[in-house]
Amino acid sequence: MPEVRLHPNTDALLDYSAGSLSPAQAVAISAHLFYCPGCQAKTRTLNAIGGNLLANTEAVSVAVDCLSDVMAQLDTVDTALPEKREINNAAPQGDRWKNLPPLVKGLVRDSGISWRHLSSSLRVARLPVGERRFELALHQIKAGGSAPAHDHRGLEITVVLHGSFSDDEGVYHQGDYITREPGHIHTPVATANTECVCLSVLEAPIRLVGRFSRLFNPFLSFMPV
């Protein structure tokens, strides 16, 4: 596996470690971390800062029955523990799913994958994570195919999961974490011999109601070429 070249910035990893990212953004960071030992180490260090702050914080005494309360629950939580979801079970089969972060496999399995074609070489499947501000989705570009030129109404984060693609700024490989600011226009093209699957996080645009609302679904904001 070639080394991952594009990484989230330190501020993003700090927010991840502190728990202030939105769920979709956190999924994108987790997906990158799966491929990137360097950022994993950095995240562990950032977590250790949190751990040290916890260890040095001022203790506030808890109620007298707090411990007994919890002790009484220990045996029941052991037995009543919901079956841990077997994330790898029933994961989708095929090449493109082989080296995917377990988290993404789990999301795909739980939501079932329902692809929607945006053009002859690009399709998209939403992954629900229960939030409105950002949308999480998989994009798949056919080998050698291109995505329609599009601009961004909001921030876009892309993590390459399988294959590679390029645009006017470079070539992106598995694990690369690419951030695009609003207003940036680009035309991603998949590498000729393999299809490309990406995880993307899109900042949802302002939603309009009425007959124009369809236009403001971010996945329809791709401009046809």
Added chain:
Amino acid sequence: MIAASNKMSFDANKVVMLAEARSDNWSQLLMKVGADRDKAAFAVLFDHFAPLLKGFLMKGSALGPERAEELAQETMIKVWRKADSFNASKASASTWIYTIARNCRIDWLRREAKSSRDIEAEDIYDFGDENPSFNSLVQMRNRDKIRENLAFLPPEQLEVLAKIYFEGKTHSEVSLELGLPLGTVKSRIRLALNRLQVRMTAAEARQDA
């Protein structure tokens, strides 16, 4: 032959160092809980960490003492359930417990916001870090450095870090709350992380130069 024996003594040395680093009492207790389902060990951990968690969760955030105590309990129950997955060579007990508390807080905030919880923070923050290439010796050294250096951070840098970790605030929220320009917040964070040996990306280093 000589090279080989040197290598062996180096490895032995490494084993001793790791063993020493792991002898942090809380981590040992936590491993006992994981391996033996030892309730007495858990009670000792609880007495130490529950008040710290409560203090941590209350600090300056919207959580009142009761909510903070509930979340501390919830965190400790998760600690019991997941103790067998604790690995002392990857994180100290307090770091591991910190991440569990963070996840409990995220889920609690989402419950409060009535957003549907299709997925739990525990799953979101699982990045499959069973990486064999991970160098625990380096990690151990970092851990000690963080502990030492944190004690010497200037108060204004510590304040910003505390807001971010204790309250889960974003940089712009911190800037608003402290009445500081965003750039100042960012540079304090940068200075603090530098002292705590968090390596910046090449692009960030160029920016600073």
